[in-house]
Amino acid sequence: MDQADNLKRGEKGAWISICAYVVLAAAKLIVGTIGNSEALSADGLNNTTDIVASIAVLIGLKISRKPPDDDHHYGHYRAETVASMFAAFIIVTVGIQVIIDTFDQLFTEETARPDMLTAWTALGGAAVMFIVYVYNAALAQKIGSSSLNAAAQDNRSDALVSIGAFVGITGTQFGLFWLDPLAGLIVGIIICKTAWGIFREATHTLTDGFDEKQIKKIKASIAKVPEVKKVVDVKGRIHGNQTFIEVTILVNPNLNVKESHAITEKIENFLQEKHNITYAHIHIEPYE
16 A cells, blocks of 8 residues: 555544544533533533644645645655644643633632533543544554644543543532642643644654664664675655655675666665665665
8 A cells, every 4th residue: 555545544534533523522512501511611612623633634634645746856745744743733722721721710719510411521522532542543553644643642632631621520519629620730731741742753853853773773774685785874754654765885896787776676675675665765886
């Protein structure tokens, strides 16, 4: 299965997130209003912002599928990484808002107890989002999609927000109003931490960062090829869900062009089979 097919499969995960958020946002806002729960209503508003993040991921995946053109010689795969960064900004905004709301609750006297239906709605929403998270996380790992992985982390954050709402609403039934802000603070911190992880990975990719341990593994693998006298340099970059590698090797200076080209093909096939690298630029120099 090629990269375009993988990206198309990733769009399915984005659509599942969008549909889940639309249904849950509507349910939480309606039940929250009827059941007099500010926590559930806030959770519903949170899900409406997540619709925007999921749409951004969907757009990023669609753009990534576009073939190379005159001014995008390597394709549009990095649009997916840009979508991941956008999703990170949405997630951290939600996390900060949850923390702010938590501190607001500390200075607000709770007088009305919400209906327990709102608590069960929050718990049900958490269960739905956790299922969506498991599906998207597995799919993201399978197709190597950074933006879908960001969407999956957002799904998990929303499940945690709903659990926090459930804890807070349940606490009010027993007069434990402090449970709500405590749960909100913990959840807000977790959401911000999730956003930071996504942002850090996206910026690392966009600035052509690459795992040093992976470079060492690739270099060691190429060095095992009998025709390679020495591996001079290996550079790598991530382009969406693909790995691009540039290699400089030394070979027998008496080889002709055809024999040297055969070595590069052998290395390219080897890298694809062992390291799933679909693009490798190999530069050959004479071994002195």
